[in-house]
Amino acid sequence: MFFLQFFQGIYTFFITDPSQAWGRVLLVVLGILLIWLAYKHVLEPLIMLPLGIGMIAVNAGLMVLEVTTASGGTITNGLYQTAHGPVGNLFINPSLSNVDELTAFLQVDFLQPIYTYMFSNGLIACLVFLGIGAITDIDILLAKPGMSFFLAIFAELGTILVLPIAMAMGFHPGNAAATALIGGADGPMVLYGSLQMAPDLFIPITIVAYVYLGITYAGYPFLARIIPRRMRGIEMNWREIPTVSAGKKFAFCIATFTLLSFLFPVATPLFASFFLGLAVKEAGITRFQEFLAGPLLYGSTLFLGFTLGALLGVDVIFNPKVLLLLLLGIIALVLSGLGGIIGGLIYARFSKKPFNPLIGLAAVSCVPTTAKVAQKCAYSVNKKAMILNFAMGPNVAGVITTAIITGIYIAGVRGGFLA
Numbered sequence: 001m002f003f004l005q006f007f008q009g010i011y012t013f014f015i016t017d018p019s020q021a022w023g024r025v026l027l028v029v030l031g032i033l034l035i036w037l038a039y040k041h042v043l044e045p046l047i048m049l050p051l052g053i054g055m056i057a058v059n060a061g062l063m064v065l066e067v068t069t070a071s072g073g074t075i076t077n078g079l080y081q082t083a084h085g086p087v088g089n090l091f092i093n094p095s096l097s098n099v100d101e102l103t104a105f106l107q108v109d110f111l112q113p114i115y116t117y118m119f120s121n122g123l124i125a126c127l128v129f130l131g132i133g134a135i136t137d138i139d140i141l142l143a144k145p146g147m148s149f150f151l152a153i154f155a156e157l158g159t160i161l162v163l164p165i166a167m168a169m170g171f172h173p174g175n176a177a178a179t180a181l182i183g184g185a186d187g188p189m190v191l192y193g194s195l196q197m198a199p200d201l202f203i204p205i206t207i208v209a210y211v212y213l214g215i216t217y218a219g220y221p222f223l224a225r226i227i228p229r230r231m232r233g234i235e236m237n238w239r240e241i242p243t244v245s246a247g248k249k250f251a252f253c254i255a256t257f258t259l260l261s262f263l264f265p266v267a268t269p270l271f272a273s274f275f276l277g278l279a280v281k282e283a284g285i286t287r288f289q290e291f292l293a294g295p296l297l298y299g300s301t302l303f304l305g306f307t308l309g310a311l312l313g314v315d316v317i318f319n320p321k322v323l324l325l326l327l328l329g330i331i332a333l334v335l336s337g338l339g340g341i342i343g344g345l346i347y348a349r350f351s352k353k354p355f356n357p358l359i360g361l362a363a364v365s366c367v368p369t370t371a372k373v374a375q376k377c378a379y380s381v382n383k384k385a386m387i388l389n390f391a392m393g394p395n396v397a398g399v400i401t402t403a404i405i406t407g408i409y410i411a412g413v414r415g416g417f418l419a
Helices: 008-015 018-039 045-060 099-106 112-119 123-135 139-143 145-154 157-168 173-184 187-197 202-226 246-263 265-283 286-311 322-350 357-363 369-381 388-415
Strands: 078-082 085-088
Touching: 018 045, 018 202, 045 202, 045 286, 099 112, 112 123, 112 286, 123 187, 123 265, 123 286, 139 145, 139 246, 139 388, 145 322, 145 357, 145 388, 157 173, 157 322, 157 388, 173 187, 173 202, 173 322, 173 388, 187 202, 187 265, 187 388, 202 286, 202 322, 202 357, 202 369, 246 265, 246 388, 265 286, 265 388, 322 357, 357 369, 357 388, 369 388
Parallel strands: none
Antiparallel strands: 078 085
16 A cells, blocks of 8 residues: 555545546546547537546545645645545645635635636636627527527527426526526626526536536537438528628627616626627627637636636536436526527518528527537538528527526526525
């Protein structure tokens, strides 16, 4: 046993509870699986690859660890206390509240500054939204606003129905509302909303949301098979999309942002971030747009995934509410996908022009993933079915409707209206 102390990651298997040791093994294997599926592009690699790496690192890299504070005391980043000392890691301690402890760990855990200054206040979500705004195309949204918002409302089915379902299962209104937001398939929105409404479950809710968003990339094509094959292959003429001037798009950004900020001040940081990125794009400020759409978006996404993976320690899976979150999360996403498909089928039934109901699936607001999934499903049936341009309208509308619901939920929780 003395020899194993030189190899702390292995040594800690023998000094912790067997259930914790097996939990670590399970999470390491899951991390490897996520990395492989990301490598094969079965899951979204932008999130799943760094998330998988973080999972492996935090669960393999446990060690006996104590930290000395400025006042001379000793504290631990330990997940567990053992007879051989506290066991912890060199990544993150999300439970710190004492200033002395926080100061000490900011100098020890290399992801602690990112978590403290970017996660716990929702900044990382706003940075991602800045980048998303800078790459978002709103032409079809403005050209066909009725179609876009009609489908987006249907695609909020999971976001709406899971709230009463979660409350019926014993969740506090704030926890239930934050969990329901998973149905919007908008990771930054879930992160921001859970920080505001469910800080005690922020970590598992956000992790479940992002893991499921990666799975959506692979799972929604199976859900799309509910639509008859001949309808999945319907061709649409993208040349019929009216041209919208840059001035109108810019005016829409500013007007919509202002209105939403008046209505839902609690979600203004998200509105400001998304519409600032969008306004930069439509104003033609090329250098800002290149920065927001490139280094900022991809850098934020990288550290978002890596930090979430590092937060997924074995202590998270032993939280008794995690299994319920996993169940509610999949229910929310399936219901939202079904809602979008139902909306697409209804719109196709009454549309005077050929309409591919797969566009309803794109209204689940994971920009631009669900729009690409809809295009992929259509292309697999008919190589001439190019619907991506049309799908971006409800895709962007879904971001707006999910943000509105987030604002309503946060206001309702704070005001006690959801109790």
